[in-house]
Amino acid sequence: MTNPVIEVQNVDLEYVIRHGRATSLKEAAISAMKGINLDITVSALTDISFTVERGEVLAIIGHNGAGKSSLLKLIARVLPPTSGVVKVSGSVAPMLELGAGFNTELSGEENILLFGVLLGNRTTAMRAKVGEIAEWAGLTEQIKLPLRTYSTGMVARLGFAVAAFQRSDVLIVDEILGVGDAEFREKSKARMKDLIAGGEATILVSHDLNTVESLATKVLWLDHGKQVMLGGTMEVLDAYRKA
Amino acid sequence: MSNIYDSSARTNYFKELTTNLWDQRDLISLLVKRDLAVRYKRSVLGLLWTLINPLLTSLILWMVFVHIFKARLADGSQFAPYVLAGVLLMTFFNQAFMQASESIASGMGILQKVYVRPHVFAFAAAISNSVNFILGLFALVVVTIMVGEGISLFAPLTVLVILCMLSLTIGLSLMTSILFIRFNDSKNIIVLILQLLFYLTPVFYPKDILNETVRLIVSLNPLSSYLDIFRFVFASTGKATLFDWVYMFSTSTIVLLLGLTIFKRSWSKTVVMM
Numbered sequence: 001m002t003n004p005v006i007e008v009q010n011v012d013l014e015y016v017i018r019h020g021r022a023t024s025l026k027e028a029a030i031s032a033m034k035g036i037n038l039d040i041t042v043s044a045l046t047d048i049s050f051t052v053e054r055g056e057v058l059a060i061i062g063h064n065g066a067g068k069s070s071l072l073k074l075i076a077r078v079l080p081p082t083s084g085v086v087k088v089s090g091s092v093a094p095m096l097e098l099g100a101g102f103n104t105e106l107s108g109e110e111n112i113l114l115f116g117v118l119l120g121n122r123t124t125a126m127r128a129k130v131g132e133i134a135e136w137a138g139l140t141e142q143i144k145l146p147l148r149t150y151s152t153g154m155v156a157r158l159g160f161a162v163a164a165f166q167r168s169d170v171l172i173v174d175e176i177l178g179v180g181d182a183e184f185r186e187k188s189k190a191r192m193k194d195l196i197a198g199g200e201a202t203i204l205v206s207h208d209l210n211t212v213e214s215l216a217t218k219v220l221w222l223d224h225g226k227q228v229m230l231g232g233t234m235e236v237l238d239a240y241r242k243a
Numbered sequence: 244m245s246n247i248y249d250s251s252a253r254t255n256y257f258k259e260l261t262t263n264l265w266d267q268r269d270l271i272s273l274l275v276k277r278d279l280a281v282r283y284k285r286s287v288l289g290l291l292w293t294l295i296n297p298l299l300t301s302l303i304l305w306m307v308f309v310h311i312f313k314a315r316l317a318d319g320s321q322f323a324p325y326v327l328a329g330v331l332l333m334t335f336f337n338q339a340f341m342q343a344s345e346s347i348a349s350g351m352g353i354l355q356k357v358y359v360r361p362h363v364f365a366f367a368a369a370i371s372n373s374v375n376f377i378l379g380l381f382a383l384v385v386v387t388i389m390v391g392e393g394i395s396l397f398a399p400l401t402v403l404v405i406l407c408m409l410s411l412t413i414g415l416s417l418m419t420s421i422l423f424i425r426f427n428d429s430k431n432i433i434v435l436i437l438q439l440l441f442y443l444t445p446v447f448y449p450k451d452i453l454n455e456t457v458r459l460i461v462s463l464n465p466l467s468s469y470l471d472i473f474r475f476v477f478a479s480t481g482k483a484t485l486f487d488w489v490y491m492f493s494t495s496t497i498v499l500l501l502g503l504t505i506f507k508r509s510w511s512k513t514v515v516m517m
Contacts (some may be wrong), residue, residue, distance in 0.1 A: 015515055024428040077248055077358035080511045086250040094357055101352040105281065118357050123269045166459060 003089065004051035005170060005201040006058075013070055013225075022072030045071045045225045048084070054111070056164045057202040059216035059233070059238060066222040072172050075203060086122040090169025090200055093119065104148040108139055108158055111147060114159060115162045129165060137161035139186070157184060164191045169200040175207065209237060252405050256507055260362065267363045274367035279374060294382050301327040304447040320480050322392040324383060328474050329446030330423055332381040335408060336466060337437055339372035343416030344433070348423045354514065361510065362413075362503075365420065369412050373405050380477075386480050391516050400476040406470055407466070407495035411465070414502030421509045444470055465494040 017040045045067045052058045060068045070222045074086050075078040102111045112133050116126035134143040137157040138210075139150075147155060171190065196202045196215065206212050212233070213217065219236035221229040229236050258447075264271070282293060287445035304326045310316040316325060326451035346364035354361055380401070384394060422429040444466045450458055461467050 013515075016512070025426040025432065026428060028426060036348075073355070074250075076356075079515055080356055081250055081502040082515075084250075086248070090247075092248075092358065101356050106277065110277065115275070117270045118359055119271050120266075123273060158383060166381065212418075234293070 004053050004054040005056075005089050007049050007087040007201070008071075008075070008086070009087075010076065011045060011048045011081045011086060012043065013067070013074060013079065013126060014082045015042045015044050015102065016040070017042055041089060045074075045222075045227055046243070048227050050220055050227075050230055052201045052203065054200055055217075057215055057217045058203060059204045059212040059219045060222060061206070061207065061212060061236070062222035062228075067225040068078075068222060070175060070225075071222070072174055072203065072205060077172075088117070091120065091168040092170045092172060093163060094172045095135055102147055102159065105146055107146055108134065108143040108150070111158065112143075112162055116166070119162075119166050121166075123181075124154030129235045132167050133158075133161045136165070147187075153181070160188055164188065167198070168197060169194055171199045171202040173202065173206075175205055176243055179220045200234055209241070213237060247481050257503070260360065260503065263281055264363065264366065266445040267360065268421040270359070271311070271363050271367045271370065274364065275371045275374070278367065278371040280415075282371075285432075286313050286442055294379060295328045297327070297379055298382060301330045304330070307499050309449055314448065314452070316449050316481075318481065320393055323390050324387040324392060324478060325449075325474065325480055326447050327386050328443070328477065328480070329377060329470055331383060332404075332470050332473050333441055333444060333446055333466070334379070335372055335376040336469075337441075338375070339369040339408065339412040340389050340415055340419075340437075341433070342372060342401060343368040344354070344419040344423050345422040347416075352425065359422075362417070362506070364515075365416050369409050372412075373409055376405065378410075385475070390487060392480075395475075395479040397476040398478075401473060404473045404476070404491070408469060410495040411469075414498035417502035421506065421513055424513055440464065440466060443467075446470070465490055468494075 011069070026214050048067075050058070060071060062068055070079065072094070074081055075088060076092055077088075078094075101115070103114070108112070109130050113123065113126050114127065117123055120242060130139070130143070130216075134140050137154075137160070139154060139161075142150065142154065147158075150158070196229065204212070204215060216233045218231065219229075219233050219240075220227065221236050221240055229239055251510040261395075301323070305323050308326070309322050314322065316322060317344075326351045343365040344367040347361045350361065350364045353359065387394060419429070419433055443461055443464045445461060450461060453461060468483075471481060472483040472491055474480040
């Protein structure tokens with residue numbers, strides 16, 4: 001028997017929200033002296049369990065604030081679970097909106113290098129890929145210019161391209177199929193299908209149920225951090241549409 | 244499978260961190276290069292610009308203390324290289340420490356999306372400032388020769404001071420970076436403390452003009468030992484005692500280990516708060 005690629009067992013995640021006023025040392029010191037605790041603990045995820053086997057595509061659905069992004073962050077190792085266990089075999093490529101983390105003073109080329117290396121590639125390997133990535137994103141002419149001269153759409157395209165040229169075992173996709181114009185969206189959807197076919201396992205978050213229907217092999221439905229349903233794509237989507 | 248992540252696994256933190264830093268050497272060198280490129284590209288004078296600040300500060304201190312207060316060093320050596328050495332080392336300390344502290348806070352956008360050890364940002368920021376310090380040493384050589392003094396044969400030992408300073412500033416910055424992320428007014432307090440430290444280090448005054456109590460306080464400031472050693476190995480100015488060497492090596496090691504430990508404990512709580 002082979003182990004699942006991703007294994008999530010009874011995971012809880014608690015967020016501590018700092019009360020608006022306690023963002024300064026002075027206020028924190030005063031409230032500490034008065035014995036007031038301004039932190040509020042919020043449960044973002046409660047008792048989540050699922051596995052993703054080799055070749056599976058798991059889609060996570062639910063309304064805003066259901067905990068979808070938090071769950072992705074747990075699998076991407078960005079957040080540690082408060083309790084429970086997360087196990088992932090293999091390298092993880094997060095296809096989150098990378099564009100938001102780009103440095104606007106650096107050129108497109110330098111951002112490609114930096115993020116490629118951040119995702120675990122060697123500098124020389126990335127340098128060889130820069131031209132290809134820029135061309136794919138349709139940014140060959142602008143690639144030496146600083147990112148602040150780019151439009152929002154161009155940054156988003158670059159973000160997708162950097163992530164899409166990353167070969168990894170586990171793919172984490174957060175709502176980035178809606179980037180760019182219709183033509184680019186088609187292109188990125190095709191690329192995504194390639195990546196899913198080439199990888200070990202995929203986790204996908206989307207509000208677009210048609211995308212989920214066409215890509216997912218199983219679906220996890222979250223509501224307010226709780227696991228409502230886990231099962232086959234059509235089964236869960238039908239229940240979700242009725243709800 | 245090559246890499247397996249298990250959130251419940253108990254791993255050796257320090258061993259894992261060392262491996263991780265080595266794996267991330269490309270990232271660190273890229274961050275250092277980026278930092279230096281941004282700094283030197285933005286000004287017309289480029290490289291010279293970063294030297295102007297310590298040179299001007301030293302010039303002012305030199306004029307005030309030599310020509311107004313008529314300060315003299317006990318062993319008769321020149322004041323100008325003495326001040327410049329002090330200013331260069333303190334600039335290294337201040338900037339490496341501040342930039343390393345800020346680097347983690349400003350890297351939060353990346354750290355919330357991609358799994359990367361936050362430490363790499365602090366290491367990169369400190370290392371890029373050590374490059375600035377080394378460039379400053381060329382200015383120090385020029386000034387030392389201009390006043391008719393020589394460079395010591397032991398000058399290459401300055402590399403030990405640099406390594407200890409890196410370890411010290413990285414350790415300190417790991418502690419303060421958590422403060423920087425959580426409290427937006429913590430920077431003001433740190434800046435005040437740095438100013439106090441500057442006056443408690445014999446940058447522009449000789450230690451022997453101080454009375455017993457003040458001299459003891461100044462000697463207990465670890466930076467005084469770093470500076471004494473730096474001046475002694477670089478141009479045989481003043482003296483470095485065995486206490487200075489022991490103090491430098493022990494503070495740099497202890498502060499780094501302490502910083503790593505504190506950071507490890509607070510980081511997971513802090514990243515969840517964002």
